[in-house]
Structure formats: C-alpha cells, structure tokens
Amino acid sequence: MFFLQQLRERKMKPQLQHEKEFYNSISFDQIEDYQLKEFNKQWKMIKEHVEFYKQLVYKKQVPEKFDSFDQFKELPIITRDFVSENINLFTNNKQEIESWGTTGGSTGNPLQFPKWKSETIHCEPSVWYVRDFYNIKRSDKMFRLWGHSHTLGKGLTKIKNKLKFDIGLPLIGYKRFSAYDLSEEKLKEAGEEILKFEPRYIIGYSKALYMLAKANKDKKDEFHKLKLKVVLGAAEGFERSEDRDYVSEIFGCPVGLQYAAMETNYLAQTHPDGEYKALWKNNIIECVDDNGNTADTGRIILTSLYSKAFPLVRYELGDIISECKKDKNSVYSFKEIKGRNNDFLMLDDKTPIHSEGITHAIKFSEKITAYQIRYTEDNIYTIYIKSNDKLNTSDINEIRNRLKQIDERLSKLAIKQSDQLKHTIAGKTKWLIEE
Numbered sequence: 001m002f003f004l005q006q007l008r009e010r011k012m013k014p015q016l017q018h019e020k021e022f023y024n025s026i027s028f029d030q031i032e033d034y035q036l037k038e039f040n041k042q043w044k045m046i047k048e049h050v051e052f053y054k055q056l057v058y059k060k061q062v063p064e065k066f067d068s069f070d071q072f073k074e075l076p077i078i079t080r081d082f083v084s085e086n087i088n089l090f091t092n093n094k095q096e097i098e099s100w101g102t103t104g105g106s107t108g109n110p111l112q113f114p115k116w117k118s119e120t121i122h123c124e125p126s127v128w129y130v131r132d133f134y135n136i137k138r139s140d141k142m143f144r145l146w147g148h149s150h151t152l153g154k155g156l157t158k159i160k161n162k163l164k165f166d167i168g169l170p171l172i173g174y175k176r177f178s179a180y181d182l183s184e185e186k187l188k189e190a191g192e193e194i195l196k197f198e199p200r201y202i203i204g205y206s207k208a209l210y211m212l213a214k215a216n217k218d219k220k221d222e223f224h225k226l227k228l229k230v231v232l233g234a235a236e237g238f239e240r241s242e243d244r245d246y247v248s249e250i251f252g253c254p255v256g257l258q259y260a261a262m263e264t265n266y267l268a269q270t271h272p273d274g275e276y277k278a279l280w281k282n283n284i285i286e287c288v289d290d291n292g293n294t295a296d297t298g299r300i301i302l303t304s305l306y307s308k309a310f311p312l313v314r315y316e317l318g319d320i321i322s323e324c325k326k327d328k329n330s331v332y333s334f335k336e337i338k339g340r341n342n343d344f345l346m347l348d349d350k351t352p353i354h355s356e357g358i359t360h361a362i363k364f365s366e367k368i369t370a371y372q373i374r375y376t377e378d379n380i381y382t383i384y385i386k387s388n389d390k391l392n393t394s395d396i397n398e399i400r401n402r403l404k405q406i407d408e409r410l411s412k413l414a415i416k417q418s419d420q421l422k423h424t425i426a427g428k429t430k431w432l433i434e435e
C-alpha cells in the first residue's frame with residue numbers, strides 16, 4: 001500500500017514543482033495581463049463551439065478578441081439558474097461529453113453539467129499546490145468525511161463503486177466515511193475509524209467536522225497523538241468561528257477551508273496566514289457589487305482559463321467574498337466566504353441528514369430539474385419534485401431506493417410531482433422549507 005502512495009507522490013512531484021514555480025514567477029500586478037492572454041486562447045474555442053457565445057459574437061454584442069478587461073466586462077454575467085434551463089447553449093461541442101456532474105448545496109435546483117476527464121487532470125496539480133500550504137504530501141493518508149453519490153444506486157455499478165471505495169481507496173491511503181447520516185452513533189464510529197486508520201489529515205463537510213469533533217471530544221488526547229497536519233473543511237462554512245476553533249482544539253492541529261464547486265474544481269484554499277489564496281492560474285475571479293461594478297466585498301464571478309465541456313464565462317456562483325486583494329479587477333486573495341450554508345433534515349432529535357445526501361439521492365436523473373422538501377411543525381416531511389416529464393412508478397421507486405440507502409425512514413416520505421416550488425421571502429428556492 002505504501003508503495004502505491006509513494007508512486008503517486010513521485011508522479012506528482014514535478015507537476016507540483018512546476019505549479020510552485022509558476023505562482024512564484026508572476027507578481028500580483030501581472031495577473032490580469034496573464035489571465036487576459038489565457039482567456040483569449042480559450043475564447044477562440046468558446047466562440048466557435050459554445051452556441052450561446054457564438055451567437056453573441058455573430059450579433060457583434062461582444063468582441064472577437066479581448067484587448068482589455070474593460071472589454072472583458074462587456075460579457076454578460078451568467079447565473080446558475082439560467083444555465084440550468086439552457087445547458088445545451090453552454091455545452092462545448094468540440095468533443096464528446098464524457099460524463100455529467102451535478103451541483104449540490106442549499107438549493108433544491110442542482111445544475112447538471114457536462115464534463116471531460118481532462119479537466120480533473122489539468123486541475124490536480126493545483127490541489128496539491130494548496131495542500132502543500134499545510135505540508136500535505138500526496139503519499140499522506142487522508143480520512144474523508146464526505147458524501148458520494150457513486151455509492152447509491154443498484155446493480156453492477158453499485159458493486160464496482162463499493163469495491164472502489166472499500167478496497168481501491170485504502171490502497172492509495174484514502175479512507176472514506178459517509179457524511180450522509182450525522183447521528184452521534186455514526187460520528188462516534190467515524191472517530192474510532194480515524195484512530196484505527198491513523199491519517200495525516202482529514203477533509204470533510206465543515207459542519208459535519210464540527211459535529212464529528214463534538215461527538216468525539218472524549219478522544220481528544222488520542223487524536224492529539226496522531227499529530228495531524230490539518231483538518232480541512234469544505235462545501236460550506238462553519239456556523240461560527242468558534243466552531244472552527246473547537247475542531248482545532250479537539251484534533252490538535254490547524255483547521256483550514258477549501259473553496260470549490262462541482263462545476264469549477266478548486267478555486268481557493270486558506271493559507272496558515274488566514275487568507276484564502278485564489279488559484280488565479282486556472283480561473284479569473286471577480287468580485288462585484290449588485291450593479292456589477294468591481295468591489296472589495298461582493299458577489300463572486302468566475303471565468304475558467306482551461307478547456308472545459310461546460311466553459312465558465314463570468315459565471316455567478318451565488319457566494320459573497322469579502323476583503324479582496326486584486327490586480328485591478330482580478331482577485332488573488334480574500335478573507336471570507338458567505339452564503340455557503342447547508343441545512344440538515346432532522347429525522348429525529350438525534351439524526352441529522354446532510355443536504356448533500358438528499359441531493360445525491362434525488363437528483364440522479366436528467367428528468368428531475370429541481371426538488372424541495374417541505375415540513376410541518378410536527379416534522380411531517382413531503383418531497384416535491386419538479387420534472388420536465390411525468391415521473392413514472394419506476395422513477396419514484398429509484399428515488400426511494402436511493403434514499404433508503406441513506407436511512408430507511410427517508411424512503412417512506414411522501415413524494416409528489418409539482419410544477420411549482422415554494423420560494424422564500426427573498427425569492428430563493430431552498431431545498432428544505434417549512435410549510
């Protein structure tokens with residue numbers, strides 16, 4: 001097992017070194033020039049193979065080539081909801097789609113988007129570049145408190161994925177523990193697994209990590225003996241800064257935060273100095289106010305600088321970043337992220353179910369465009385599903401089967417198809433809402 005871990009590290013070492021040299025070779029006041037040059041390389045392909053932008057160029061609403069960031073800002077800001085309704089217009093037809101991804105999060109309207117394998121390969125050195133902030137090596141053992149939709153489902157695919165997670169991942173030094181069920185019983189079990197596995201670092205949903213620490217506070221001394229390099233929170237923020245401090249206290253190591261999205265790969269990660277360092281080699285990050293003007297605190301707008309089946313061009317993620325440091329318009333570091341909060345479905349007083357588990361179970365089919373779970377004061381839950389087609393018995397049974405694998409009680413919830421989901425006062429569609 002250790003040989004495979006070392007082999008993976010040796011393979012990544014020259015790529016990691018190249019990544020470090022790159023970020024050290026360009027000063028902050030040269031970032032925009034670099035990014036504009038790289039974007040124009042991508043733009044040649046995008047304007048030819050992505051219908052939405054092809055039409056903008058044809059109608060002369062945007063330039064054939066961008067000579068400045070002022071021109072770049074003529075491109076429209078695109079929202080996730082708009083893309084979700086028009087994904088064909090944003091799909092790169094240069095080559096065949098190799099797989100589909102699905103976003104998670106706090107809304108009941110996950111986006112399904114096309115992917116190429118090359119995207120992950122391109123971004124992997126960046127993953128190890130930011131992990132190196134905490135001296136994490138590719139050969140280090142990692143414990144992951146996460147949700148994986150691959151383990152849901154049935155048949156041969158499920159068996160193959162189970163073998164991959166139960167046998168394949170440990171061979172390369174990874175141990176996965178499901179974050180779908182966050183009951184104290186399950187979290188105590190996770191604590192025991194950590195002590196047996198002896199990882200060098202831990203990654204998990206931020207709120208789940210706090211619950212893990214709280215459920216295993218009696219193991220504090222044993223965790224400290226592991227001499228963990230870092231615990232990394234992801235997918236959401238901690239509820240309070242004190243929660244992050246508490247996780248650090250229980251595990252006896254620094255606690256950092258990753259920033260990524262399913263459709264973006266890695267965007268940034270905290271540095272031990274406290275700030276998020278943006279991966280500006282792969283992405284242009286803008287921070288804008290409500291009127292779309294450059295701001296120090298505001299909405300994050302993203303543009304990818306590498307080839308993607310779903311190219312991101314001034315794409316709004318729905319988060320707020322604050323205290324940005326920029327080269328004119330381009331963000332290279334920031335202090336905080338707001339807006340990444342996932343709710344829990346409480347099956348009872350002791351069993352919180354993470355939102356990602358629900359999303360992975362329900363949003364498996366292209367037919368399902370959105371969902372929402374509504375609950376009454378006495379915790380009676382009903383699942384409402386929005387679909388372009390009428391759901392048949394087979395579709396409903398598949399949803400129930402996938403929910404059952406998270407917790408059998410979920411499979412017994414009422415499921416109804418609906419053309420309209422409820423909105424909050426702010427006009428948002430949350431995945432979990434009280435009747």
